Amino acid sequence: MQVIETIGDFRRARAAFGRLGLVPTMGYLHEGHLSLVRQARATCGAVAVSIFVNPTQFGPQEDFATYPRDTERDMRLLRSAPTDLVFVPTVSTMYPQGFASLVEVAGVTEVLEGAARPGHFRGVATVVCKLLNIVQPTHAFFGQKDAQQVVVIQTMVRDLNLPTEVVVGPTVREPDGLAMSSRNTYLSPPERQAATVLYRALVAAQQRYAQGVREGEAMRQTMHQVLDREPLARTDYVSVADPRTLQELDAVGDQGALLSMAVFIGTTRLIDALLLSEP
Ligand code: PAF
16 A cells, blocks of 8 residues: 655656545544545556545634644555545645635535535535545545535536546444434434434435425425434534435425434534435
8 A cells, every 4th residue: 555645756656556546534533534535446556545634624613724634544444444545635746835726516516515614615615625536536535424525526527527426435423323323423322312313314304205295395394303312412504315316305206305404412513415316
């Protein structure tokens, strides 16, 4: 496994591979990332992982400074995954003095996480565009848990004709349903227990759908009711949206629906999502 910090060295190392899958991460790896690494190897035969806590996707009041980091542990996990190339750029490698170009994806960034976190997806699209240009992977792998991020990146790759195939891996969950996330580490033991409410709310709405309910508002209410019963939870939003446009649905039709939510558990803001498709 080669661990590389500079763009020039990375490009030289990359030249040894044909098909290459990239798993972009912010480190503090968990099974969700490792399942994408395995999927990348199965699809491409060779895997690159980037580890970069990207400052431009954090708001001024957000957790950039305290975002969990443990490079040694990450390297251990990647070595046994296994991984061929690891790209660990510094902030000044990615954003040198004079850096002035940003990638703005309109429409799908203006709702949900984009409305709650202004500028977040500009930072995500910019850094992912840069990583795709540096790594030049044939495929790039993202988790379904960050469902809106997936739509934003798919839109950017399509609109800018980037020659990479975007592959989406399933959300990896703890045995009690909590979606794996580096931010779960912020939760105290009682908060960790309470955090299962996100998945319980998604499943409750999914069950209503299975029973034949199609009204978006009825499913949003079901999720609210489950979340409201958890004293440590404060709901930021719940959504039943078109999976491509991310616009709220009055009724779920042939397009299916993306159920998603952001919920504060104590001071930790967690997101989760579940895709409904026509049975
Ligand atoms: O999902 C993440 O970890 C980040 O948003 C990403 C895609 C690595 C960009 O910084």
